[in-house]
Amino acid sequence: MAAPLKRVCRQVSQSVPRWTPTPTPRTSTICSAQWPQQSRAIQTSSRCLAQQEIVENDLDNSLEALDENLPSEAELSSTAHAELDQHRELREMMRLAAWEMPFLSQHAKPYTRPEKKGTSPLRWRYTTYFSETHPASRKVVVEFNVHDLKLGKGETQKLRKLAGSRYNPQSQIVKMSCESFETIAQNKRCLADTVNKLIIEAKDLETDSFEDVPLDTRHHKFKKPMQFPEEWRMTEERRQELEAKRRQALLEEGKKVEQAQIVSGAEAIEADRQLKLKQIEEPIMEEARRPLPAGKQGKKQMGQKGR
Numbered sequence: 001m002a003a004p005l006k007r008v009c010r011q012v013s014q015s016v017p018r019w020t021p022t023p024t025p026r027t028s029t030i031c032s033a034q035w036p037q038q039s040r041a042i043q044t045s046s047r048c049l050a051q052q053e054i055v056e057n058d059l060d061n062s063l064e065a066l067d068e069n070l071p072s073e074a075e076l077s078s079t080a081h082a083e084l085d086q087h088r089e090l091r092e093m094m095r096l097a098a099w100e101m102p103f104l105s106q107h108a109k110p111y112t113r114p115e116k117k118g119t120s121p122l123r124w125r126y127t128t129y130f131s132e133t134h135p136a137s138r139k140v141v142v143e144f145n146v147h148d149l150k151l152g153k154g155e156t157q158k159l160r161k162l163a164g165s166r167y168n169p170q171s172q173i174v175k176m177s178c179e180s181f182e183t184i185a186q187n188k189r190c191l192a193d194t195v196n197k198l199i200i201e202a203k204d205l206e207t208d209s210f211e212d213v214p215l216d217t218r219h220h221k222f223k224k225p226m227q228f229p230e231e232w233r234m235t236e237e238r239r240q241e242l243e244a245k246r247r248q249a250l251l252e253e254g255k256k257v258e259q260a261q262i263v264s265g266a267e268a269i270e271a272d273r274q275l276k277l278k279q280i281e282e283p284i285m286e287e288a289r290r291p292l293p294a295g296k297q298g299k300k301q302m303g304q305k306g307r
Contacts, residue, residue: 123143125142140184142191147172155205158209164216170222178190
């Protein structure tokens with residue numbers, strides 16, 4: 001529906017002549033000797049005003065005729081309304097791209113390096129789904145290294161034990177997440193409070209230092225780094241040794257071929273096929289060699305009619 005509407009608007013704009021305003025004469029002190037020029041200018045301006053009124057009237061008539069020819073909104077189907085909405089949205093986006101986006105350069109800021117690891121030990125991670133709402137977008141994840149908190153030896157050990165399964169003993173990182181609340185800010189605040197309580201509890205060694213509790217690392221599977229075997233490394237001596245083994249194997253195979261010790265696969269298959277053919281042909285040949293009885297009885301057995 002948007003395409004026919006655009007076509008009608010283009011036809012109307014092309015059919016109506018464009019009015020170009022004429023510059024109005026500058027006012028100046030007119031002497032009695034310049035009266036003919038003044039009257040001529042007045043006639044020209046009045047003629048231009050008359051032409052402008054005619055053009056405006058023609059434009060009004062064309063727009064009224066266009067409004068009469070356009071269908072009413074009640075006559076449009078739901079599909080036509082959807083196309084019109086899509087056309088409006090596209091025009092709005094083009095309008096923003098033409099007039100609003102060039103002003104984004106005014107908000108440009110110079111690049112500043114991020115803060116050092118010691119000043120911000122907490123690393124936050126968010127999940128954003130563009131142009132749609134998703135229940136997982138409210139989830140917030142925080143992780144930090146236990147050594148970046150600058151705690152004592154006993155405090156760090158107690159912090160590891162309090163973190164439990166959220167502590168990775170291989171990378172020394174504690175990782176926690178929260179999605180209990182509706183907004184990202186609430187979940188982030190909950191994680192920040194949890195980390196603060198964890199640090200306060202780890203610093204309290206007088207109440208309970210957890211020295212009698214061993215550090216449980218059963219939740220983590222340690223991955224042993226694989227090392228390349230030294231005997232597999234390709235050196236010049238190893239290359240010569242492999243080449244000598246290949247030559248020895250080729251010599252042994254050549255001797256077996258000369259001595260006919262190697263069984264040919266094609267010959268074995270052909271011999272087996274001939275054996276099976278003989279087994280099939282023997283009963284047929286034996287039946288063919290058997291003598292037939294003479295007389296009419298023999299002809300009947302052969303399926304022939306007697307005279």
